Amino acid sequence: MRNNKNSFLTNLFYTLAGNKKELSLQHRLFNITILSTAFFVFTGSLVNIYLDLNIYIKIYTASLFIFLSLIYFISVKYEKYKTLLLLYLFLVLVTVVSLWFINGGSKGPTAFSFIIIIYIFNLLYEDKKKPLINILIIIIFASLYIIEYLHSDLILSYETENDRFFDNFFTAIFYITTMSFITIFFFKSFYDDKFLTETQRDEIIDKNKEIQKTQDELYKHKENLEELVSKRTQELININKELLLAKEKAENADKLKTAFLSNMSHEIRTPMNVIIGLSQLIKRRELEKNKRDEYINTIIGKGNLLLNIINDIIDVAKIEANELTIKKNNCEVKHLLNDLHLAFENNLKPNVKLKIEIPDEVNNLVIYTDTLRLKQVLINLVENARKFTSNGVITIGCKKITNNIEFYVKDTGIGIPKDKLDIIFNRFRQIQESNTKEYGGAGLGLTISKKIIELLGGEITVSSELNKGSVFSFNIPLDIIKKEITISNTEVEPEINWSDKTIILAEDEEFNYIVLKDLLEETKINIIRAVNGKQVLDIIEKETKIDLILLDIQMPIMSGYEVCPVIKNKYNNIPVIAQTAYVMAEDEKRLLELGCNDIITKPIDFDELLNMINDNL
Numbered sequence: 055m056r057n058n059k060n061s062f063l064t065n066l067f068y069t070l071a072g073n074k075k076e077l078s079l080q081h082r083l084f085n086i087t088i089l090s091t092a093f094f095v096f097t098g099s100l101v102n103i104y105l106d107l108n109i110y111i112k113i114y115t116a117s118l119f120i121f122l123s124l125i126y127f128i129s130v131k132y133e134k135y136k137t138l139l140l141l142y143l144f145l146v147l148v149t150v151v152s153l154w155f156i157n158g159g160s161k162g163p164t165a166f167s168f169i170i171i172i173y174i175f176n177l178l179y180e181d182k183k184k185p186l187i188n189i190l191i192i193i194i195f196a197s198l199y200i201i202e203y204l205h206s207d208l209i210l211s212y213e214t215e216n217d218r219f220f221d222n223f224f225t226a227i228f229y230i231t232t233m234s235f236i237t238i239f240f241f242k243s244f245y246d247d248k249f250l251t252e253t254q255r256d257e258i259i260d261k262n263k264e265i266q267k268t269q270d271e272l273y274k275h276k277e278n279l280e281e282l283v284s285k286r287t288q289e290l291i292n293i294n295k296e297l298l299l300a301k302e303k304a305e306n307a308d309k310l311k312t313a314f315l316s317n318m319s320h321e322i323r324t325p326m327n328v329i330i331g332l333s334q335l336i337k338r339r340e341l342e343k344n345k346r347d348e349y350i351n352t353i354i355g356k357g358n359l360l361l362n363i364i365n366d367i368i369d370v371a372k373i374e375a376n377e378l379t380i381k382k383n384n385c386e387v388k389h390l391l392n393d394l395h396l397a398f399e400n401n402l403k404p405n406v407k408l409k410i411e412i413p414d415e416v417n418n419l420v421i422y423t424d425t426l427r428l429k430q431v432l433i434n435l436v437e438n439a440r441k442f443t444s445n446g447v448i449t450i451g452c453k454k455i456t457n458n459i460e461f462y463v464k465d466t467g468i469g470i471p472k473d474k475l476d477i478i479f480n481r482f483r484q485i486q487e488s489n490t491k492e493y494g495g496a497g498l499g500l501t502i503s504k505k506i507i508e509l510l511g512g513e514i515t516v517s518s519e520l521n522k523g524s525v526f527s528f529n530i531p532l533d534i535i536k537k538e539i540t541i542s543n544t545e546v547e548p549e550i551n552w553s554d555k556t557i558i559l560a561e562d563e564e565f566n567y568i569v570l571k572d573l574l575e576e577t578k579i580n581i582i583r584a585v586n587g588k589q590v591l592d593i594i595e596k597e598t599k600i601d602l603i604l605l606d607i608q609m610p611i612m613s614g615y616e617v618c619p620v621i622k623n624k625y626n627n628i629p630v631i632a633q634t635a636y637v638m639a640e641d642e643k644r645l646l647e648l649g650c651n652d653i654i655t656k657p658i659d660f661d662e663l664l665n666m667i668n669d670n671l
Contacts, residue, residue, distance in 0.1 A: 081135050084178055088129060088142060092122035094228045110156055118149060139178060143187070146171060147194060158218055159202045159209035163225030168195045321363055325356035361657060366498040373505045377640070380509045382533075385425040387416050387452060387459070393429070394450055398436055406443050411451030421459060422533040427506045428461075431514075434499035435463040435526045443467035446523070455529060458512065462527035470518040478516065479504045503528075550664065552579035555671060557602040558593055560584040560617075561633075562609045570604070573660050587612025591620060600628055602670055607634040607645070615648060622649030629670040633658060 077085075099115040125142060129135045150171065153164045168191055175187045202209055273283070332349045335341070341349065372378040395410045402408060432450065439448045446466025453460050470478065479500050507514045512530035559574075561567040562585045571581055582597065584590045588611045594600055603621065607614035618630055629651040634641065645653055652666050 080178065081129070084135055084139055084142075085126060085129050087174055087178065088122055088126040091142075091146075092119055092126060094231075095119045095122060097228060098225065114149075114152065114156075118145075121145065143175060147191070151194065151198065154198045154202075155208055156210045158211055159206075160199060161211070161218060163222045166226070168192075322360060325359045328356045329353050329360075357657075366502060369502045370498055373502065378505060378509060380424045380427060380506075382422055382424050385421050385423050385428060387419045387421060388412055390425065390429060390432070391450055391452065394432055394436060397433070398440065398448075402440055402448070403444055405445040406440070407447050409447050409449045411449060413451075413453055415454050416452055416459070419454075419459070421530075423510060423530060424506075427510065428530070431503040431506050431528070432461060432463065434503045438499060438526070439463050439465035439467060439524070443523075454532065457532050458529040459532045460527055460529040462525060464523065464525045466523040469520040469522055470516070470524055471520055475516060475518065479514075550577040550668075552577045552667075552671065555601045556580040556582065556597070556599055557604055557667075558582050558584055558590055558600055559604050560587070560590050560609065560614070561604075561606045562586060563606075566606075570658070573663075577664070586610045587614065587617035590617050594621070594625055594628070600625075602667060603628055603630045604667075605630050605632050605650070607632055615644070618645070618648040618650055631666055631670060 095115050096119045099112065099119060103112060122145075125138055125145075129138050150164055150167050153162070153167070157164055159165070172188060172191055175191070176184050179187055332353050336346060336349055369378060391410050391412055395408060399408050436448065436450060443465045444467070447464075448466075449462075449464040451462055451464075504514050507528045507530065510530045512528055514526065514528035516524060516526050518524035557579055559567065559570060559581050561570065561583070567583060571583075574581060582593055582600075584593055586609045590603065590605070591612075605614045605617065609617075614632060614634070618632070621628060621630055626649075630649065631652045631654060632645045632650040633654050633656060634645070635656045642653055651670055654663055654666055
C-alpha cells in the first residue's frame with residue numbers, strides 16, 4: 055500500500071514537471087520551480103489575508119499567483135522556455151523589490167528571499183550565466199539596504215511585532231519547503247537520468263561481452279573454420295564501416311537540412327519584411343507619386359523574389375518525384391543572351407561589368423529546346439556569379455562544338471575551393487556555407503540547373519581557382535531549326551474588347567476575386583461571380599450564354615474537382631480554365647483528365663491569363 059502511494063506521488067511529481075522524453079532536465083526543473091513559486095505565493099496570499107496585512111500586498115500576491123500559473127501552463131505546453139525563464143527572473147526581482155518596500159524591508163521576510171533566489175537561479179541557468187545573475191541579485195539586494203538606510207520612510211512597517219514575527223515565520227517555512235522540494239526534484243531527476251544512462255551503458259557492455267564471447271567461440275574452431283572466420287570477420291568489418299558511413303551521411307544530411315531550413319527562413323522572411331513594411335508605410339502615409347511608385351515596384355520585386363524561392367523549392371520537389379518536365383520550342387540564342395544582359399546589367403555590384411560573347415556562327419542560330427528551362431539555368435548561373443563577384447567581369451557566352459552547343463558563365467569572383475567542387479551540385483549545399491548570411495541564396499539553384507541540363511540531354515561542369523574566379527559551362531544537343539520563327543497568334547493585342555463575352559469567375563476568396571475582377575475590367579468582359587462549385591452549376595442553368603469559366607479548384611460545398619466533370623458532361627461547349635496553387639505534374643494531369651481546357655497556376659500572371667482566355671474564347 056505504501057509503495058503504491060509512493061509510486062503515485064512520484065508519477066504526480068514527474069507529470070507536473072512535464073514530459074520527460076520531450077523536455078530537458080533544466081526545463082522540467084524550471085516547471086517545478088514555477089509551480090512551487092505559484093504555490094508559495096498562493097499560500098502567502100492566504101497568510102496575508104489571515105494576518106489582515108496591507109491591501110496592496112493581498113492584491114499583488116493574488117495577481118502574481120495568476121501570472122505564475124499562466125507561465126507554468128505555457129512552459130509545460132511548449133518546448134522553448136528560455137524567454138519564460140528570463141520573464142520569471144524579471145518577475146521575481148520586481149516582486150522582491152516591491153515587497154521590500156511594502157513588507158517591512160530588512161525586518162520582513164523579503165530580506166532572506168535573496169538566499170533562495172540565488173539558489174534557484176544557480177540551478178536554472180547555465181554555468182556561463184551564473185556569475186552575471188549572482189552579481190545582478192547582489193547589486194539589487196545591496197541597493198535595497200542602502201535605500202532603506204537613507205530613506206527609511208519609504209518602507210511600510212508592520213503594525214505590530216506579532217505580525218512581523220508570523221510573516222517571517224511562515225515565509226521561512228515556505229522558503230525551506232520550496233527549496234527542499236526543488237532540490238529533491240533536481241537530484242531525483244538527475245540520478246534517474248544518470249541511472250538510465252548507466253543502464254544503457256551496462257546493456258552495451260553486456261552486448262559487447264556477448265560479441266566477444268562469440269568471437270572466442272569462433273577462435274576455438276579456428277583450425278577447421280579459419281577461412282570461414284576470416285570471411286565473417288571481414289564481413290563484420292565491412293558492415294561496421296557501412297554503418298559508420300551511413301551514420302555520418304545521415305548526420306551530415308540532417309545538419310545540411312537544418313542549415314537549409316534556417317537559411318530558407320532567412321531568405322523568405324527578409325523580402326517578406328520589406329513587403330509588409332512598405333505596405334504599412336503606403337497605408338499609414340500620404341506619399342508622393344514617385345515615392346509610392348518606388349515602394350510599389352519594390353514590393354513587386356520582392357514578391358517575385360519570394361515566388362522564385364517557392365518555384366525553386368517546387369522544382370526540387372519535382373526532381374525528387376521525377377516530375378520535372380521539358381517542353382521544347384524554338385529558341386533564338388542571340389535573343390536569349392541579350393535578354394539576360396538586359397536583366398542583369400543594372401543589378402550588379404558597382405565594380406562589376408557584364409559582358410556577352412556571341413560568335414558569328416551563333417548570331418542567327420535558332421535551336422529546338424526548352425527555352426524557359428534553358429533561361430532558368432543561365433539565370434541561376436549568372437545570379438551565382440553576381441553573388442560571389444565584387445570586382446571584375448561576368449561573362450555570358452556560347453559556342454558551337456560539333457553536334458552540341460555550349461553555354462558558359464565566367465566570373466572573377468571568390469572562386470571555389472577544390473574540396474567543394476564535387477559537392478556544389480548537391481541539394482542543400484552552398485559554395486560558401488560559412489558565408490551563407492553574407493551572400494544569401496537558398497542553395498538550390500545549382501542542383502536544379504544540373505537536373506535540367508541532364509533532362510535537356512547535356513551535362514554541366516565547373517572549373518575554378520580560389521580568389522580568381524569560376525567557369526560554369528554546359529552543353530546540350532544542337533537541334534537546329536531551319537525554318538523561320540513564327541510569332542504565335544495567341545498573343546493578346548494591347549486593346550481588348552470582350553464586351554460581348556460573359557464569364558463565370560468562381561473564386562471564394564474575396565481579395566482573390568477583387569484582384570481578378572479589377573484586372574479583367576479593362577477587357578470590358580461581363581463577369582458573374584460564384585463563391586462555390588454549386589453556384590457555378592446554378593448560374594449555368596439560369597444563364598443562356600456563358601462563354602468561359604475561370605474555375606478555382608479549392609472551393610466550399612463543391613470543389614473544382616467535383617464541378618469540372620459535371621460541366622464537361624452537360625455543357626461541353628463551355629471552356630474551363632482551372633486556377634490553382636497545385637503545381638505538381640500529377641495535379642495538372644488530374645485536372646486535364648477531368649476536362650479542364652487550360653490550367654493557370656497561382657500567383658497568376660495577368661498577361662498569361664489574357665492570352666489563355668483569348669485562346670479559349
